Amino acid sequence: MTTSTAGIWNFESLNNLASRVGTPFWLVDAAALRRRIRAIKEITNTGGLQSRYAMKALSATRVLKEMREQGIWIDAVSGNEVLRALRAGFPAGNQPPVILLTADVFRDNALKVILDHGILPNIGSPGMVRQLADAGYNGPIAMRVNPGFGHGHVNACDTGGPSSKHGIWLSAAGEAADAARKAGLRVVMLHAHIGSGPKMEELLANLRRLAGEFARLATDFPDLEAISLGGGIPHAYKESQGEIDVTPLGPLFGEARELLIKAVGRDVRVEIEPGRFFVAPSVSLVTRVADVKKTSTNEKGQGQTFAMVDGGFVDLIRPAMYGSYHKITVHSARGAAPEKDIVVAGPLCESGDVFTRDSSDLLAPRHLPEPSPGDLLALHDAGAYGYAMSSNYNSIGRAPQVWLEEDGSTRLISRRETIEDILKAETDEAV
Numbered sequence: 001m002t003t004s005t006a007g008i009w010n011f012e013s014l015n016n017l018a019s020r021v022g023t024p025f026w027l028v029d030a031a032a033l034r035r036r037i038r039a040i041k042e043i044t045n046t047g048g049l050q051s052r053y054a055m056k057a058l059s060a061t062r063v064l065k066e067m068r069e070q071g072i073w074i075d076a077v078s079g080n081e082v083l084r085a086l087r088a089g090f091p092a093g094n095q096p097p098v099i100l101l102t103a104d105v106f107r108d109n110a111l112k113v114i115l116d117h118g119i120l121p122n123i124g125s126p127g128m129v130r131q132l133a134d135a136g137y138n139g140p141i142a143m144r145v146n147p148g149f150g151h152g153h154v155n156a157c158d159t160g161g162p163s164s165k166h167g168i169w170l171s172a173a174g175e176a177a178d179a180a181r182k183a184g185l186r187v188v189m190l191h192a193h194i195g196s197g198p199k200m201e202e203l204l205a206n207l208r209r210l211a212g213e214f215a216r217l218a219t220d221f222p223d224l225e226a227i228s229l230g231g232g233i234p235h236a237y238k239e240s241q242g243e244i245d246v247t248p249l250g251p252l253f254g255e256a257r258e259l260l261i262k263a264v265g266r267d268v269r270v271e272i273e274p275g276r277f278f279v280a281p282s283v284s285l286v287t288r289v290a291d292v293k294k295t296s297t298n299e300k301g302q303g304q305t306f307a308m309v310d311g312g313f314v315d316l317i318r319p320a321m322y323g324s325y326h327k328i329t330v331h332s333a334r335g336a337a338p339e340k341d342i343v344v345a346g347p348l349c350e351s352g353d354v355f356t357r358d359s360s361d362l363l364a365p366r367h368l369p370e371p372s373p374g375d376l377l378a379l380h381d382a383g384a385y386g387y388a389m390s391s392n393y394n395s396i397g398r399a400p401q402v403w404l405e406e407d408g409s410t411r412l413i414s415r416r417e418t419i420e421d422i423l424k425a426e427t428d429e430a431v
């Protein structure tokens with residue numbers, strides 16, 4: 001958790017904001033976001049390096065605008081993500097390809113958006129060459145490969161290797177490139193995203209290896225203008241981990257570029273496209289403690305103290321989905337209470353709606369100041385794959401997002417969803 005605009009992290013200020021927007025709410029800390037943008041720009045501020053924001057991590061227009069103002073390009077993974085980026089002011093077209101559309105399958109309006117706005121498609125399946133050509137597309141393409149190796153904080157986030165659905169298998173890339181050439185599509189970029197949230201040393205080793213693979217492949221791609229080493233820069237969710245040092249990535253990207261230039265004898269842009277690293281520390285989910293209740297030890301197991309809060313996995317699903325850890329702080333009008341082991345659970349009619357669990361699905365009570373009804377309880381580092389993966393399960397509307405500016409001012413950047421929002425797609429039409 002960062003302490004910029006730390007002044008808000010007390011019961012009075014938070015409660016003041018909560019009285020205006022209700023709870024739960026998401027708090028987006030502009031200073032923390034800008035610190036991470038600076039860190040990425042520092043490692044890509046030499047020529048020929050470009051960073052994209054994997055907007056799937058958090059797609060709020062205000063966040064996209066911040067990325068645009070800072071010269072960060074976009075990695076989009078659906079037709080609608082492209083339209084969101086265009087509405088946030090990112091330029092259409094592929095000269096240069098500020099917006100990239102990465103997909104293994106063209107769903108819904110993806111093909112139409114590529115054609116209408118001249119967006120560079122990054123294809124992850126060989127058959128997409130035919131689909132593009134049949135749709136009348138004759139522009140440049142990028143190609144996502146599966147290099148056969150990868151990493152991830154959990155298996156589900158490891159996107160490289162034989163068990164990953166993502167990308168064109170490395171040894172099949174040449175054949176796909178031939179098909180593209182025959183269809184009049186120039187392959188201008190090679191891309192691989194091999195996983196999310198690995199350990200830093202694993203990331204460095206794998207990205208070096210990936211750059212080597214691309215240098216070997218590059219000679220078969222006469223129109224190559226760029227390679228992408230994907231995203232996957234980790235974030236330290238546990239206080240014990242300490243801040244992640246990304247500076248070693250700078251020289252690595254420089255080396256990768258030299259390698260590519262040597263391989264093809266001309267300039268090649270090297271790209272990265274983090275999502276998590278940019279936004280994870282900048283957002284907290286602030287919930288209200290509705291009640292505290294206890295169970296007693298019996299033959300089935302250990303008695304627990306449950307802090308029942310009004311935020312649940314409809315808001316932040318990562319603990320329920322991956323057993324992910326998010327730092328928790330309690331803010332009380334009474335000051336800090338004595339600490340004890342607390343299970344923090346949400347309002348959903350779903351026993352899995354618990355924030356304090358580990359990756360083996362077991363309860364992992366957290367040692368916290370014992371909360372009382374009315375206290376505020378915040379889950380930190382919730383910027384990546386937080387709001388973006390929230391849902392309307394139990395017909396609950398998504399919580400509002402509040403932008404906290406560096407001067408301490410606050411703005412609503414998305415309001416709480418209403419029943420009208422939840423039902424707006426419902427209809428009764430003959431089809």
Ligand SMILES: Cc1ncc(COP(=O)(O)O)c(C=O)c1O
Pocket residue numbers: 054057075102193195196197230231232233273274275276277384
């Ligand atoms: C194609 C692609 N690029 C980039 C990312 C961003 O990954 P991360 O948030 O780990 O940086 C993802 C995430 O899964 C992805 O699928």
